[in-house]
Amino acid sequence: MQNSLLAKYSGAVPRYTSYPTAPHFHEGVDCGKYAQWLQAITAKERISLYLHIPYCDRLCWFCACHTKHTLKYEPIAIYLESLKKEIAAVGALVSRDATVTAVHFGGGSPTMLRHDDMIDLMATLRAAFRFADDVEISVEMDPNDLDEARYDALAAIGMTRASLGVQDFHPEVQKAINRIQTFEQTKSVVEAVRARGVRSVNCDILYGLPHQTEATVAETVKDILSLAPDRIALFGYAHVPWMKKHQTMIREDVLPGLEERFSQMSLAAAMLVEAGYEPVGIDHFALPTDSMAIAAREGRLRRNFQGYTDDAAEALIGLGASSIGQLPQGYVQNMPATGEYQRMADAGGLAAVRGVEVSQDDKLRRRVIEEIMCRFAVSFPDLRSEFGNAVDAIVEEARAFAQSNQDRICLIEDDRFVITEGGRPFARTIAAVFDSYLSTGKGRHSIAV
Ligand SMILES: C[S@@+](CC[C@H](N)C(=O)[O-])C[C@H]1O[C@@H](n2cnc3c(N)ncnc32)[C@H](O)[C@@H]1O
Numbered sequence: 006m007q008n009s010l011l012a013k014y015s016g017a018v019p020r021y022t023s024y025p026t027a028p029h030f031h032e033g034v035d036c037g038k039y040a041q042w043l044q045a046i047t048a049k050e051r052i053s054l055y056l057h058i059p060y061c062d063r064l065c066w067f068c069a070c071h072t073k074h075t076l077k078y079e080p081i082a083i084y085l086e087s088l089k090k091e092i093a094a095v096g097a098l099v100s101r102d103a104t105v106t107a108v109h110f111g112g113g114s115p116t117m118l119r120h121d122d123m124i125d126l127m128a129t130l131r132a133a134f135r136f137a138d139d140v141e142i143s144v145e146m147d148p149n150d151l152d153e154a155r156y157d158a159l160a161a162i163g164m165t166r167a168s169l170g171v172q173d174f175h176p177e178v179q180k181a182i183n184r185i186q187t188f189e190q191t192k193s194v195v196e197a198v199r200a201r202g203v204r205s206v207n208c209d210i211l212y213g214l215p216h217q218t219e220a221t222v223a224e225t226v227k228d229i230l231s232l233a234p235d236r237i238a239l240f241g242y243a244h245v246p247w248m249k250k251h252q253t254m255i256r257e258d259v260l261p262g263l264e265e266r267f268s269q270m271s272l273a274a275a276m277l278v279e280a281g282y283e284p285v286g287i288d289h290f291a292l293p294t295d296s297m298a299i300a301a302r303e304g305r306l307r308r309n310f311q312g313y314t315d316d317a318a319e320a321l322i323g324l325g326a327s328s329i330g331q332l333p334q335g336y337v338q339n340m341p342a343t344g345e346y347q348r349m350a351d352a353g354g355l356a357a358v359r360g361v362e363v364s365q366d367d368k369l370r371r372r373v374i375e376e377i378m379c380r381f382a383v384s385f386p387d388l389r390s391e392f393g394n395a396v397d398a399i400v401e402e403a404r405a406f407a408q409s410n411q412d413r414i415c416l417i418e419d420d421r422f423v424i425t426e427g428g429r430p431f432a433r434t435i436a437a438v439f440d441s442y443l444s445t446g447k448g449r450h451s452i453a454v
């Protein structure tokens with residue numbers, strides 16, 4: 006990779022887990038509007054629920070998630086009471102005939118929940134919504150949290166997918182990010198969840214962390230491969246200390262530079278492909294038998310707030326502090342501050358504080374951006390069949406960008422806008438070309454590679 010290309014296309018751009026992106030949410034979408042959107046969910050629609058648990062019993066210095074460090078359980082117990090109230094309030098507005106096809110527990114660390122609380126939370130969800138028989142239940146797991154009672158609770162709620170945070174196994178890297186987690190510990194969690202019927206295991210690994218080199222990344226990838234996870238997410242460390250104060254604990258002089266980040270990412274990707282994993286979107290890899298790889302092959306891969314997904318639900322409902330929902334009318338976000346969220350939920354109502362309604366132009370641009378992020382190509386005829394003549398202007402934008410691009414990161418081929426092999430690492434930057442909000446300058450993002 007030429008350094009000039011890296012420098013040119015690795016500027017700070019959004020991750021495009023939504024369009025419009027979160028900095029463009031506004032207070033015009035409030036609880037009243039959200040209630041109308043929830044009531045409009047029809048009996049035919051599939052619902053995906055996302056529950057946010059904003060607590061961890063360790064604070065990893067690299068972490069950009071919305072979470073709080075606590076060694077006490079009491080704040081979690083109090084939070085769960087509020088969460089259950091919000092579940093009841095949302096459930097009361099949604100048609101009982103709409104079906105929940107997926108539930109995702111994210112955080113933070115949902116694995117901090119005690120056995121009885123996990124079971125109670127699931128019972129609350131089942132009382133508030135109608136569940137499909139084959140509902141997918143996925144849980145983000147901190148391997149540091151697990152014990153037999155928690156494994157049993159996860160089995161009892163019917164967990165089908167587990168996602169483990171790993172990051173890196175090298176001791177010097179772990180020390181620098183304040184996250185100590187041995188390979189043996191990780192292996193025992195993978196084995197335990199598989200023994201309890203989980204059919205898809207994901208591991209998150211990172212490149213671009215302090216002290217990481219190609220050699221340490223290769224070691225971590227080798228170790229991960231020995232566990233044969235069904236999916237692997239390979240994320241670039243997003244260093245955003247202006248947003249996450251604890252990231253200032255990470256010394257910037259030991260962070261790999263842009264070229265080194267790129268080499269680490271390329272090496273890890275090559276090792277995963279060599280081992281039989283299929284690349285999915287910009288940062289996921291899956292065994293050919295995994296549903297995400299199948300969805301990618303069949304053109305069904307999608308991108309939402311949880312990143313890449315094969316979930317086809319029409320309505321994504323976010324529950325808990327800071328959670329974001331995606332409904333046909335637009336996006337909605339709950340109050341991020343936990344205390345304030347609890348006050349709103351305890352009052353018996355919803356906790357939405359901002360969002361954005363999506364216009365027809367937003368939907369068109371969202372489709373283009375999703376196609377770029379998921380399939381590295383945009384078919385103009387497909388776009389036209391969905392949006393009619395409204396696509397003319399965006400087709401012109403795509404043609405003009407491809408034709409003016411001397412670096413061949415994208416081109417026009419058979420009435421399609423295609424990201425070339427060399428352009429794939431810059432998919433976020435290319436997607437940003439079609440983002441009509443970016444020029445308003447709201448939001449500060451992490452680098453694209
Ligand atoms: C909610 S955590 C995973 C579950 C659990 N809390 C744990 O850490 O094991 C979500 C994932 O986001 C990724 N992540 C967090 N902060 C990040 C950052 N600054 N840059 C890139 N990825 C990050 C990590 O790979 C992490 O595993």
Ligand code: SF4
Nearest residue numbers: 061064065068070113
């Ligand atoms: S990486 Fe996971 S365990 Fe660590 S602080 Fe972030 S959410 Fe919590």
